[in-house]
Amino acid sequence: MEEELHGAEAIHGEEVGGLVFHPLDQFIVRPLFGENGDPVHWYTITNATFWMALTVLAVALLLVYGARGRATVPSRSQSMAELLYGFTHKMVEDVAGKEALRYFPWIMTLFCFILFANFLGLIPMSFASTSHIAVTAVLGFGVFFAVTIIGFVKHGTKFLGLFWMSEAPLVLRPVIAVIELISYFVRPVSHSIRLAGNIVAGHAMIKVFAGFAAIAAVSPLSILAITAIYGLEVLVAGIQAYVFAILTCIYLKDALHPSH
Amino acid sequence: MEPDAIEADAVVTPEGAADLGAHTLAHDQTGAGMPQLDFNYYPNLIFWLVIALVAIYFILSRFALPRIGAVLAERSGTITNDLAAAEELRGRAADAEKAYDKALADARTEANAIVAEAKAEIQVELDAEMAKADARIAEKTAESEAAIAEIKAGATENVSIVARDVAREIVTALGGEADGSAVDQAVDDKMGARA
Numbered sequence: 297m298e299e300e301l302h303g304a305e306a307i308h309g310e311e312v313g314g315l316v317f318h319p320l321d322q323f324i325v326r327p328l329f330g331e332n333g334d335p336v337h338w339y340t341i342t343n344a345t346f347w348m349a350l351t352v353l354a355v356a357l358l359l360v361y362g363a364r365g366r367a368t369v370p371s372r373s374q375s376m377a378e379l380l381y382g383f384t385h386k387m388v389e390d391v392a393g394k395e396a397l398r399y400f401p402w403i404m405t406l407f408c409f410i411l412f413a414n415f416l417g418l419i420p421m422s423f424a425s426t427s428h429i430a431v432t433a434v435l436g437f438g439v440f441f442a443v444t445i446i447g448f449v450k451h452g453t454k455f456l457g458l459f460w461m462s463e464a465p466l467v468l469r470p471v472i473a474v475i476e477l478i479s480y481f482v483r484p485v486s487h488s489i490r491l492a493g494n495i496v497a498g499h500a501m502i503k504v505f506a507g508f509a510a511i512a513a514v515s516p517l518s519i520l521a522i523t524a525i526y527g528l529e530v531l532v533a534g535i536q537a538y539v540f541a542i543l544t545c546i547y548l549k550d551a552l553h554p555s556h
Numbered sequence: 557m558e559p560d561a562i563e564a565d566a567v568v569t570p571e572g573a574a575d576l577g578a579h580t581l582a583h584d585q586t587g588a589g590m591p592q593l594d595f596n597y598y599p600n601l602i603f604w605l606v607i608a609l610v611a612i613y614f615i616l617s618r619f620a621l622p623r624i625g626a627v628l629a630e631r632s633g634t635i636t637n638d639l640a641a642a643e644e645l646r647g648r649a650a651d652a653e654k655a656y657d658k659a660l661a662d663a664r665t666e667a668n669a670i671v672a673e674a675k676a677e678i679q680v681e682l683d684a685e686m687a688k689a690d691a692r693i694a695e696k697t698a699e700s701e702a703a704i705a706e707i708k709a710g711a712t713e714n715v716s717i718v719a720r721d722v723a724r725e726i727v728t729a730l731g732g733e734a735d736g737s738a739v740d741q742a743v744d745d746k747m748g749a750r751a
Contacts, residue, residue, distance in 0.1 A: 340600055374627075409608065428592050
């Protein structure tokens, strides 16, 4: 963590008094080992690597170690794991239907990763993996391509019926088809920017209020505000993970049942 | 990002000036200043993200999900079995209650039958005793009546004898000659008229 502080100083120069805000420094990707300013290659072990590894570890801790008892009457950690399982399973089944349960492990993977990355990102001085558009875009476009491929493999050209409203008047159908097509291609963009945007905004806001805390007169107010926003961010962390997962289910439903 | 540049300008110290070079260099790398838009990070982030996702998918699909799914299925199975067992036990309890009620009703009707039989038996016996008693009473009555009749007859004869004697004595006392047969005749007539 000290290294992180040090890194911020190195990039921005020494800070001599006054109000200095670097709300976006927390999102900088740094090599975990070696000198600051070392180039970040694709294979470099960075703070992003470290926090994603922690995310994997946290998921494993809850869902494998926590549920190790296999008890009929569950322990606390086991019932938490079961709750997460049951919640996601029910969501997939309710939203996308029974045949979507084949893809349940994938949706569970996405949901768990985003949920735990969001929560771990809320630890002070941590790195929020889901704040990077590169990360959320891979998730969003991954879902987009997977769903589109599933749609074409299952239904062939009939999948295009998704864009052809057979209930609408014939004159309007081409217009609606164009709108539907555009909205379909905007999906992955909104899907990924929504998540990253929410996380960035919250974290940056906390950092800005933390900057104000340097002034003694406003520091109590600032700390109060940080506390309040932190609470809000805990909520946002859960809700955004849920939103991402349920939208994935909705897109999957469109791919499995393209007819309106 | 502009604010950073302004801030860097404001810090004009020798070291700061030295840093300024590195700083602007860093900023050229970081594009618009938002780390999210620095494409130098993208390969790294994407590579490690894919590794993390594959790791999570492997952990979930190999270990976590089958295990939790099995536990949940087992639990719902246990609950269903327990409910079925409870249902069966309740059915058995209901059967037992029905059997008990039936036994009670049977016992009651049997008791009633026994009471009725006993009553009938007693009635028969009672009737027989009654008849016997009646017969004895009738016999006694007849005996008594006979005795009374005898006594009555005896008394009447005594009365007629006394009356004849008294009549003869009276006739004699009045100085007449008692005609035996006439006196008897007269007494019998009088008594006959009385009776």
